[in-house]
Amino acid sequence: xxxxxxxxxxxxxxxxxxxxxxxxxxxxxxxxxxxxxxxxxxxxxxxxxxxxxxxxxxxxxxxxxxxxxxxxxxxxxxxxxxxxxxxxxxxxxxxxxxxxxxxxxxxxxxxxxxxxxxxxxxxxxxxxxxxxxxxxxxxxxxxxxxxxxxxxxxxxxxxxxxxxxxxxxxxxxxxxxxxxxxxxxxxxxxxxxxxxxxxxxxxxxxx
Amino acid sequence: xxxxxxxxxxxxxxxxxxxxxxxxxxxxxxxxxxxxxxxxxxxxxxxxxxxxxxxxxxxxxxxxxxxxxxxxxxxxxxxxxxxxxxxxxxxxxxxxxxxxxxxxxxxxxxxxxxxxxxxxxxxxxxxxxxxxxxxxxxxxxxxxxxxxxxxxxxxxxxxxxxxxxxxxxxxxxxxxxxxxxxxxxxxxxxxxxxxxxxxxxxxxxxxxxxxxxxxxxxxxxxxxxxxxxxxxxxxxxxxxxxxxxxxxxxxxxxxxxxxxxxxxxxxxxxxxxxxxxxxxxxxxxxxxxxxxxxxxxxxxxxxxxxxxxxxxxxxxxxxxxxxxxxxxxxxxxxxxxxxxxxxxxxxxxxxxxxxxxxxxxxxxxxxxxxxxxxxxxxxxxxxxxxxxxxxxxxxxxxxxxxxxxxxxxxxxxxxxxxxxxxxxxxxxxxxxxxxxxxxxxxxxxxxxxxxxxxxxxxxxxxxxxxxxxxxxxxxxxxxxxxxxxxxxxxxxxxxxxxxxxxxxxxxxxxxxxxxxxxxxxxxxxxxxxxxxxxxxxxxxxxxxxxxxxxxxxxxxxxxxxx
Numbered sequence: 001x002x003x004x005x006x007x008x009x010x011x012x013x014x015x016x017x018x019x020x021x022x023x024x025x026x027x028x029x030x031x032x033x034x035x036x037x038x039x040x041x042x043x044x045x046x047x048x049x050x051x052x053x054x055x056x057x058x059x060x061x062x063x064x065x066x067x068x069x070x071x072x073x074x075x076x077x078x079x080x081x082x083x084x085x086x087x088x089x090x091x092x093x094x095x096x097x098x099x100x101x102x103x104x105x106x107x108x109x110x111x112x113x114x115x116x117x118x119x120x121x122x123x124x125x126x127x128x129x130x131x132x133x134x135x136x137x138x139x140x141x142x143x144x145x146x147x148x149x150x151x152x153x154x155x156x157x158x159x160x161x162x163x164x165x166x167x168x169x170x171x172x173x174x175x176x177x178x179x180x181x182x183x184x185x186x187x188x189x190x191x192x193x194x195x196x197x198x199x200x201x202x203x204x205x206x207x
Numbered sequence: 208x209x210x211x212x213x214x215x216x217x218x219x220x221x222x223x224x225x226x227x228x229x230x231x232x233x234x235x236x237x238x239x240x241x242x243x244x245x246x247x248x249x250x251x252x253x254x255x256x257x258x259x260x261x262x263x264x265x266x267x268x269x270x271x272x273x274x275x276x277x278x279x280x281x282x283x284x285x286x287x288x289x290x291x292x293x294x295x296x297x298x299x300x301x302x303x304x305x306x307x308x309x310x311x312x313x314x315x316x317x318x319x320x321x322x323x324x325x326x327x328x329x330x331x332x333x334x335x336x337x338x339x340x341x342x343x344x345x346x347x348x349x350x351x352x353x354x355x356x357x358x359x360x361x362x363x364x365x366x367x368x369x370x371x372x373x374x375x376x377x378x379x380x381x382x383x384x385x386x387x388x389x390x391x392x393x394x395x396x397x398x399x400x401x402x403x404x405x406x407x408x409x410x411x412x413x414x415x416x417x418x419x420x421x422x423x424x425x426x427x428x429x430x431x432x433x434x435x436x437x438x439x440x441x442x443x444x445x446x447x448x449x450x451x452x453x454x455x456x457x458x459x460x461x462x463x464x465x466x467x468x469x470x471x472x473x474x475x476x477x478x479x480x481x482x483x484x485x486x487x488x489x490x491x492x493x494x495x496x497x498x499x500x501x502x503x504x505x506x507x508x509x510x511x512x513x514x515x516x517x518x519x520x521x522x523x524x525x526x527x528x529x530x531x532x533x534x535x536x537x538x539x540x541x542x543x544x545x546x547x548x549x550x551x552x553x554x555x556x557x558x559x560x561x562x563x564x565x566x567x568x569x570x571x572x573x574x575x576x577x578x579x580x581x582x583x584x585x586x587x588x589x590x591x592x593x594x595x596x597x598x599x600x601x602x603x604x605x606x607x608x609x610x611x612x613x614x615x616x617x618x619x620x621x622x623x624x625x626x627x628x629x630x631x632x633x634x635x636x637x638x639x640x641x642x643x644x645x646x647x648x649x650x651x652x653x654x655x656x657x658x659x660x661x662x663x664x665x666x667x668x669x670x671x672x673x674x675x676x677x678x679x680x681x682x683x684x685x686x687x688x689x690x691x692x693x694x695x696x697x698x699x700x701x702x703x704x705x706x707x708x709x710x711x712x713x714x715x716x717x718x719x720x721x722x723x724x725x726x727x728x729x730x731x732x733x734x735x736x737x738x739x740x741x742x743x744x745x746x747x748x749x750x751x752x753x754x755x756x757x758x759x760x761x762x763x764x765x766x767x768x769x
Contacts, residue, residue, distance in 0.1 A: 013222065024222045031225035040225045050237045057241035060248050068251075076341050079277060187240070194237075 014040055044196035048126055051195040055118050058187035061180050062111060068177035071157050075170040083177060084108065084153060106152035107181070114150075114188045117143050118195060125199040136200045140192075147189045154182045260308035261316040262291065265346070267362040270302040272326060272344035280306050280322070280346045287312035287348065304362070306346065316358060319351030323363035335366070365390060368405040374424030375402065378480070380436050380466070382488035385416050387440045387464035394420055395439055395467040398457065401426035404466065418488060420466065430468065433475035436488050437495035440464035454492070471496065501558035503531065504580045505627045508551045508594045508608065509539075512634060517596055517606040523553045525610040531555035533608060551596075552627070553608060555580070574623075581623040584630065591616040593633035 008014060014025045016033040023033065023040060031040045044050075069081035082090065084107045091100035117139050124136060160172040270293050272278075280288035288308035296303050306322075308315055326344045327336045339345065346362070349371050368390055369377065385407060394402035402422035410417055422430060442461055443454040455461050466488065470477070489495035514536065523531035535552035557564050557580050564583075571582035584592070591612045599607040610630070619631040634642075702709050734740060 014225070022222060023225050026225040026227075028227055031227055034223045034226050037226075046235075046237065049235070053237045053241050057244035060241060060244040064248060064251050078343065081276070183244075187244075 009042055014042055016040060043198060043202070044194065047194060047196040047199060048122055051118065051122055051191050054187050054191035054194060055115065055122070058111075058184050058191060059115055061187060062115075062184040065177055065180035065184050068180065069175045070153065070177035070181060071160070072173040072175055073170065074173070081175065084181070103153065103156075106150050110146055110150040111184055111188060114143055114147065114192065118188070118191055121195060121200065125195075125202070128202055133200055137197060140195070140197045140200065143192050147185075147192055150185045150188075151182070154178055154185065258310050260288065260310045260313050261358065263306050263308060263316050263358050263360060265304045265306060265322045265360045265362045266296060266301045267304060267324065268301055268364055270304065271324075273302075273304060273324065273346070274343070278343065278345055280308070280312075280348055281325075282312070282315065282348045282350065287315060290346065304346070315348055315350055316356060317351065318353035318355040318357045320353075320357075320360065321349045321351070321363055321367055322346050322360055323366050325366065328366075368403055369421045373421075375422050376424070376427040376430070376480075376482040377405065377419055377421050378430060379483060379485045380418040380420060380488040381410070381485060382416050382418060382438070383414075385418070386438050388418065388438065388466065389464055392440075392464045392466065393457075393460060394422060395457070395460065395465055396422075396426060396429055396469070398467075399426075400457075401429075418466075428479045429470075430480050430484075431470065431475070431477050432480060433471045433473075433477075434468050434480070434486065435471060435495040436466055436468045436486050437492050438464075438488060438490055439467035439492075443491055467492070469495075497559070500556040503554035503556050505534075506531075506553055506555055506584070507627045507629050508553065508632050509629065510549045510551060510596060510632050511546060512596070514549050514551070514596050514606060516598070516604040517551065517608070521599070521605065521607050523555060523608045523610065525560065528559065530557075530559045530610075551608065557583070581628055584628055585621050585623040587612075588619070588621040588631060592630070594630045595633050 008022075009025065012025045013022055015022050016036060016038060017040075018038040019033060019036040021033055021035045023031075025042070026040060032038065033040050066084055069083050069086075071082050071087070073080040073082065084103075088100050088104045088108070091097075091103060121136055121140060124131065157172075157174050157178045161174050164170055164172040267273075273290055273293060275290055275292050278290040279286045280290070286309075288306050290304055291307045292305040294303050294305075295301075323346070324344050325336045325339055325347045327340050328334070336344075347366070349367060351371055369375075388404055388407070390404055390406060392404040393400040394404070402420055405419045405421045407416055407418040409415075420436075439455070439460050441455070441464075444451070457465070469492075517533065517536060519533055519536060521533045522529045523533065531554050533551055533553045535550075537550045537552070539548050539550050540546075541548055557568075560567070567583045567586065568580075571580075571586055574582040574585070587610075591614065592610055593613045593616055594608055594610050595613075596606045597609040599605045613633050616633065621631065622629070701707060704710065733745075737746075740746075
């Protein structure tokens, strides 16, 4: 990356993140876009710290989300409390392997992937390393893309609770685990939002 | 224009200046989010820890229907815990069920709490646990009095029939066999169900059964010292002076068995019995109302005749009063006489003799201790008491042992010190009758029936040939004779008929004879008046008109006129 392109900062310019207006770089940190009024920042302030905080919070919440049952299925002669993992195991054992894979991917793989990827991105950004910058940028886009899909479990529970209401014969009730799971997903999404992908390109060698 | 920096320089100056705004919140507040999450997580952990009650282990014979993390533990249908895990005991003998009790159910982890599995049960006395058909079985608990903490429990295989705290009292009944009584069988008082059988067990020595019953309050007050319990199972059919009587407590007790109780009819102390008192369970109402049996005395009798029809449990009677029963019948072998005597063992309840026994005991007490009635028996045997096997039922041929005084009984040695007491026996009157019958039959047997029959047969043969001859020879002749006689009679009949010639001739002859007689009379009259006529003959004119025989007849005619 010796023949790197010039950066706006090097030219004393700054672009508005919302309306795209290019201004002169302000000297004070609390400047705002003259056109749309949104904050003008070279990088999202405290991005690393915020992302870490949200990521840690998401991880903490992820523990009860997996330990506590998320759904209670009541059928004649049987009351079944399922956590995410037992649900996956049950689906697998009952022959719906493809469904089990989908649920497993959405509920276990995706959140774990988010933790790992965001963690890696954060560590790299903090170190200001120039290692694998394009790949890191791609990873971030991937995180943004798949982030919503981990809400699948929450939607399943919400839908089943609303639809399966045959009072005596069978019913589905949400249990606290699903709240924590939803929180995890929301927090990881916030974490991904608060991460400034531009930091990926800030290597210390350039400063 | 060629230098990009030159180019950008003026354009940068044209660019608008950003406006300045003050920040509102500090960025470090973001750490509140993970802190909050941590607090929530910690709170979950703490709550879990605080809410966790004691973990107890219950052992059952089978884990049928129990499921880890699902099967609840309930008390009065309120969930107080959940089955946490199931595992086999180290000796693989039973199942250990780990139960996590809730915090507020801590008091259930005390020594005499009972646990059992509620499953659907169908019995003669009803159906229970139907709701568990759908919901699956659960473990029910019943807390006891103890405050001693405990973690290990042995689960009951059957639901307890008495839940702790139910008003009422438990009593124990002792009986020789269970009959058709089962757990849950009702207890009747004046045909009103007032309780039920809660459990039963074999007594330690195996010689009887202890039945635990529970009488619900307030009816438990009717159980007192003189209360008698009897087995009211089935139908009690009795034939009395008032006819056939069928007695049952209820239809349910006929099928499922039951127990009834009642006080003795005699005046008695009506103080209610304390809980867990012991009572005897009698076989039926009649025996229940008998005076108490007291301690049995074992006696032995040695019979030399066949005792076909004598069974264990046959009654032992003294002058017709049932005082005991046969408990054993064994055969022995006597080498000297080459006989097989039969040894009959029996128990005798001295108290059944009532007043007689007290008097006898008082008298026997002079000879020493009479706890086992040995002196009483010594006294009675001296007076001719003998045991005999007597027919109790001529139809079925069942025997009973009867103790009776035999007049002029030969004296026998009685050892009052022998254990068991040996009561001398005699051949019973029925057996004597049988012997006599035997001798008669022997005599009948001695009659040469064969020869008699042969003779009889010969005689009958002869008789038969004789008769045949009579039939063949005599009868036809007899027939001819009869026919001859018949013609004779007919001829005689003809001759004698009114219009026969003989008859007419006879009439004429008689007329002639009459006329002759009249002439003779006229002649004799004439001769009377005229004797000379004999010499001279008749004077024709002088002869007056003789009185006609008609004149003589006339008066008779006139006499018959009126």
